[in-house]
Every structure is written in structure tokens, then in C-alpha cells.
Amino acid sequence: MLPKVSVIVPIYNVEKYLRRCLDSIVNQTYSNLEIILVNDGSPDNCGMIIDIYEKTDDRIKALHKVNGGLSDARNYGMQHVTGEYTIFVDSDDWLHIDMIQKLVTNSIATKADVVQSAFYYAYEDHLLFDNRYHSKGDQPTVLKNKALMRELVVNERVKNFAWGKLYRTNLINDIPFKKGVLFEDVFWAHKVMHRVKTFVMLHQPLFYYYQRSDSIVGNYTIKSLDILSGMKERHGFIEKHYSVLKNESYRMILKTSIIHYNLMLLNRKVDQGGHYKREIQSYIKKNYPELKKAVRKHPPLARQLNLFCIHPYLNFIYQGMLKIFRGIKVIPGPVKLERLNA
Incomplete structure (x- = not known):
């Protein structure tokens, strides 16, 4: 059976x-x-x-x-x-x-x-x-x-x-x-x-x-930062059981941290006092040596890390410029997924 x-x-x-x-x-x-x-x-x-x-x-x-x-x-x-x-x-x-x-x-x-x-x-x-x-x-x-x-x-x-x-x-x-x-x-x-x-x-x-039509920017809340808490909790597990994957884990935490920092900049009301943005900055500063090592062979992410550490707004502006240049096809955009009619 x-x-x-x-x-x-x-x-x-x-x-x-x-x-x-x-x-x-x-x-x-x-x-x-x-x-x-x-x-x-x-x-x-x-x-x-x-x-x-x-x-x-x-x-x-x-x-x-x-x-x-x-x-x-x-x-x-x-x-x-x-x-x-x-x-x-x-x-x-x-x-x-x-x-x-x-x-x-x-x-x-x-x-x-x-x-x-x-x-x-x-x-x-x-x-x-x-x-x-x-x-x-x-x-x-x-x-x-x-x-x-x-x-x-x-x-x-x-x-x-x-x-x-x-x-x-x-x-x-x-x-x-x-x-x-x-x-x-x-x-x-x-x-x-x-x-x-x-x-x-x-x-x-x-x-x-x-995929609902709700915009992640327009509906962004502090609860969205739970994903970072989950990734950091998982990172401890990875260090204990799969230490060879530590750099991959750090890279994912860094990418996600920068994304959420930028989302809070776009939706300022969710973090008016700046507490959660400072929390992200503090984590990146505290773990900078490990993060730098993790992105050594990943130039685009290494560039974002360096710009963010000089000032988070620099990376925010840099990301905005990249988006504009991709929109006018000065530089290639990400590979698009295959589209089919529903």
C-alpha cells in the first residue's frame, strides 16, 4: 500500500x-x-x-x-x-x-x-x-x-x-x-x-x-528584521556543525543586513529613532574582520561593505545609481527569470 x-x-x-x-x-x-x-x-x-x-x-x-x-x-x-x-x-x-x-x-x-x-x-x-x-x-x-x-x-x-x-x-x-x-x-x-x-x-x-501585489517597501515593518535574527541564530549552528560554511553564512547575513538597512531608509517611519539601523551598523562594525574575509572573493559585496563602513548612505546612493544605470541599460542587469502567461 x-x-x-x-x-x-x-x-x-x-x-x-x-x-x-x-x-x-x-x-x-x-x-x-x-x-x-x-x-x-x-x-x-x-x-x-x-x-x-x-x-x-x-x-x-x-x-x-x-x-x-x-x-x-x-x-x-x-x-x-x-x-x-x-x-x-x-x-x-x-x-x-x-x-x-x-x-x-x-x-x-x-x-x-x-x-x-x-x-x-x-x-x-x-x-x-x-x-x-x-x-x-x-x-x-x-x-x-x-x-x-x-x-x-x-x-x-x-x-x-x-x-x-x-x-x-x-x-x-x-x-x-x-x-x-x-x-x-x-x-x-x-x-x-x-x-x-x-x-x-x-x-x-x-x-x-x-505573489500578492503588496509592496515590501510600502508595507515594511520592524518585524521584517526577524529574518536577520533567524540568520544570526543559524550562524551559531553553522559555526558549531559546519564551520567550513562560515563565510557563506556571513555573506548572507551581510547582504540581508544591507538590504534591510536600505529598506528602513526608504521607509523612515518604521525606525524614526534609528535604533534598528544602529543595531545593523554595530553588528557589521563588530564583525568587520570576519565579514571582510568572507567577501574577499566577491568584489560587488566587498565594495558594498567598504562603502557601508565609510557611511551607510554612500552604499545606499551607490545602489541607487546601479539601479538607474541598469534601467537605462548602461550596465547589464540581473538575469531575468523565464516568464510564462498564467
Whole structure:
């Protein structure tokens, strides 16, 4: 008999998108599913919708709880898992009809602990596919632990996202998501991947990662800095268990720190007293020798570090000029992702 797959869907204020998500799960070609829908105190009609779905499909468990955030909803869902495998789906995203079938088939064939599919960035009128590293028809890539951890830290081919991956349940059922933070996956993923012996990447996009139109600049809040807290927490783990990846970790912290410093400059109201900007400056100053060593073979990032240390505004202006020059095609811009009509 095929192994049971538990699908956990945390749900909050997504009435507009929920049916699309749920239909993509219940209609999977792989039928041995346990579909755990966690209504996290949603103020709209999501609770009513999942109760209706529960009545029409005996694989569905509709759970209701007071609002506690995404991490709390996922943790609550994990308490009800009975499947050999677990997959997380955010409630505004959706799956290709064959996704779970392909993930399970590859896990069984390779004895993988985790299988990841490629995904589309899904907009209202188009899709984007990251074809910089792999084409859709490429054979699966198999990674062992050390290579996997490098990819996770670099966050290009292996993303920190919890979704889009099939996990053996016994790998993750005692690693809860950290509550009360944004970017909770950054606090979680390295602890899981540390246990993984075999990780498989499928290069066919089978997951649709919905991109809302909200601007990150216009909606930026101090909570967004949680990602830096997660990366610094992970850095301690990397130093302890994978010291060879220390420079990669420092580079990611530096890049993310500069991005968030610039976002706070663009949205001054979120840090009127400058406390959080000073915190970033202090971290970079304190760790400058290690950061300088980490970017030695990465000239663009080394330039940003030097400019930032002279004065953060210098790097901000430099980044703005680069954007202008790329816009008028004086210098080449970043490689664009493959675009498809939705």
C-alpha cells in the first residue's frame, strides 16, 4: 500500500484564495492523503469553508483554534499528523495535480529524507520560473548532507521555505516552528536539514507560490528584521556543525543586513529613532574582520561593505545609481527569470 501523506494547511484571512488551494490538494492524483486544515482564528469565512470541505471528503480534518500565527498553526497541525510523510502548503498557494505523486515516487526510489520540487512565482497574469540553474526537463539532483547545507545557506537552489518539500514525518515531528516571528522557516530549516542524509531536487515546477501585489517597501515593518535574527541564530549552528560554511553564512547575513538597512531608509517611519539601523551598523562594525574575509572573493559585496563602513548612505546612493544605470541599460542587469502567461 502506498504511504500516507499528511498535508498541513495553516489558514488565516485567505477566503479569496482558499478554494483554489484546497481544490488543488483534494484533486491530487495521489489519493492516500490526510489533509489537515488549521483555521487559525480567521476573521473571515475560512472556518465555514473548511467545514464544508470536511463534510465532502473524509480525508479532511478541519481544525479550529484561536489565532496564534503561522508557526503556531503549523505546530498545531503537526500534533494531528499520522502520515509517513508530511508536506506544508500555505493557503494562498496551490499545487500541480501530480505534485505529491511525483514527490513520493522519487522519495521511495531514492530513499530520500526530503524531496523538493521546483516552483513558479505566480502572479495574477503571469508565472515566473527560475531557470538560471536548471531546466524543467533536467534529471533530479541528489544532494548529501554537506552539499545540502551549503545550498541551504546560499538559499538559491535550496530555499529555506518549509513549503514545496515532502518530509519524512519522523524527521520533523519533534522540531517545532518558532512562534511569534516572521520568516519562521529560517529558524527551522537548518535544524531539519542537519538530519537529512539524502535530499532530492526535482526541476519540474510543481508548486505555485502566489505573489500578492503588496509592496515590501510600502508595507515594511520592524518585524521584517526577524529574518536577520533567524540568520544570526543559524550562524551559531553553522559555526558549531559546519564551520567550513562560515563565510557563506556571513555573506548572507551581510547582504540581508544591507538590504534591510536600505529598506528602513526608504521607509523612515518604521525606525524614526534609528535604533534598528544602529543595531545593523554595530553588528557589521563588530564583525568587520570576519565579514571582510568572507567577501574577499566577491568584489560587488566587498565594495558594498567598504562603502557601508565609510557611511551607510554612500552604499545606499551607490545602489541607487546601479539601479538607474541598469534601467537605462548602461550596465547589464540581473538575469531575468523565464516568464510564462498564467
